Amino acid sequence: MLECLPQVPEDSILGLAAACRADPNPRKVDLTVGIYMNEEGLCPVFDAIRLAQDALVQEERTKAYMPPAGDPGFNSGMQQLVLGLGSPALLDGRVSSIQTPGGCGALRVGAEIINAAAPGARVWVSDPTWPVHIPLLGSVGLQFATYRYYDPASHGVNFDALVEDLKGARHGDVVLLHGCCHNPCGADLSLEQWAQIADMADHQGFLPFIDIAYQGLGDGLDADAAGLRLLVxxxxxxxxxxxxxxxxxxxxxxxxxxxxxxANPASAAALRTQAQVAARRIYSMPPAHGALLAARVLQDEALNANWRNELEAMCWRINGLRTSLVSKLEQCTGRDFGFIEREKGMFSFLGLSADQALALREQYSVYMLDSSRINVAGINGANIDYLAESVGKVLQAG
Ligand SMILES: Cc1ncc(COP(=O)(O)O)c(C=O)c1O
Incomplete structure (x- = not known):
């Protein structure tokens, strides 16, 4: 029976990362997958997480299932982290949550809830958006429409086009927004623009669904959640x-x-029960280890301070890399790359064609997506000159 299933191509991003790993060129540069890498090119374990883990290993006495909604300490910590300590919605008891397997699990549970409330509802996604959004939400049965978002010519958000497109979003529709550090373009909405979207949601009745996978990596933990908090x-x-x-x-x-x-505490509580039932259909109970570590880091004052410092250092490093990359690229190409400094988080498009991205891969072992999306955190002191020179040569070649 199963033999009828053909081989399918590997995920395009993971496939490129694998090709880079297999590339013997010692100067190769991996700017593909969205993971933070330090100066040594490693994705590090936070010290705060390591300390939490040491303590957890000492204290853990059971591997019994987690409760269906996950760890209560993790849930309350996440609510405060995302919404802010003084959030009126939190204080009014209008918020509930469920621990999920990663942000993907969170998106999927959200999609299940949307589909339970409005089967086959239409979700508006930005053009472009993270490619996983469509299969992840679509496999539940939701439908899609797109709204224009990134303008390659100006290297920024085309907010007029966004507003024009979202005028078509009605009550019963969902609008998926990137909370910060837009993946793939790095171009974020200003607070004024978030306010305008709030007005539109209010008048038109659509439901905002906010994907926040990079809080703390743009301008800081609170600044990155400011747009989201305004909507809430x-x-x-x-x-x-x-x-x-x-x-x-x-x-x-x-x-x-x-x-x-x-809208009210009863509805928030009802939604948590719905989410538990949805989770039961997909994976039953969430994994424990990561959430128990996160809960410690969110609750323990000293660990929390450690973690915030480490995250801030990452954020500064990324923003510093953006500044350095702009000047190196400008030196090597004579073109204006200032937009990279205005963008936030791990990603930016370099503005190259798919052929140019291919040439960078084949001739210089510089790996980025065909869209020329780069993971800025993959840049370091040892590869930045080579990267900028390679881009310069490919642009010169036409
Ligand atoms: C925009 C966006 N949303 C959600 C996620 C989900 O992250 P994870 O499931 O790894 O927590 C990612 C991960 O790359 C992402 O880029």
């Missing part, structure tokens, strides 16, 4: 998918949360 303050209902993969370095531990901001 202004609207009765907001869905949020949060991930601890990047900002706690818990990638493989699969740690995330779906947050439900509802």
């Amino acid at each position: 303050e202004r609207l009765p209902e907001v869905l949020i998918a949060a991930s601890c993969s990047k900002n706690m370095g818990l990638y493989r531990e699969r740690t995330g949360a779906t947050l439900f901001v509802s």
Whole structure:
């Protein structure tokens, strides 16, 4: 029976990363997958997480299942981290959440809830968006429409086009927004633009679904959540998918949360029960390890301070790399790359064609996506000159 299934191509991003690993060129540069890498090219374990882990290993006495909604300490910590300590929605008891396997699990549980409330609902996604959004939400049965977002000519958000397209979003529709550090383009909305989207959601009745996978890697933990918090303050209902993969370095531990901001406490509590039932259909119970570490880091004052310092250092390093890359690229190409400094988080498009990205790969072992999306955190002192020179040569060749 199963023999009828043909081989399918590998995920394009993971496939490129594998090709880079297999490349024998000692000067190769991997700017493919969205993981943070330090100056040594390693994806490090946060010290705060290591300390939490040492303590957990000493204290853990059982591997019994987690509760279906996950660890209560993790859930309350995540609600405060994402929404802010003084969030009126939190204080009013209008928020519930469920611990999920990573941000992907959070998106999937959110999609299940949307589909339970409005089967086959239409989700508006930005053009472009993270390619996994469509299969992850679509496999539940949701439909899609796109709204224009990134303008390659100006290297920024085309907000007028976004507004024009989202005028078509109605009550019963969902609008998926990147909370910060847009993947793949790095171009984020200003607070004024978030406010305008809040007005539109209010008047038109669509439900915002915010994917926040990079909180703390753009301008800092609170600044990165400011747009999201504005929507939560202004609207009765907001869905949020949060991930601890990047900002706690818990990638493989699969740690995330779906947050439900509802019109009233009863509805928030009902949504948590719905989410538990949805999770039971997919994976039953969430994995424990990552969430128990995150809970410690969120609750323990000293660990929390450690973690915030480490995250801030990562954020500064990424922003510093952006500044250095702009000047190196400008030196090597004579073109204006200033937009890279205005963008946030791990990603930016370099603005190259697919052929130029291919030439960089084949001739210089510089690996980026065909769209020329780079992971800025893959740059370091040892490869930045080679990267800029290679881009310069490929641009010169036409
Ligand atoms: C935009 C976006 N959303 C969600 C995720 C999910 O992250 P994870 O499932 O690894 O926590 C990612 C990961 O790359 C992402 O880029």
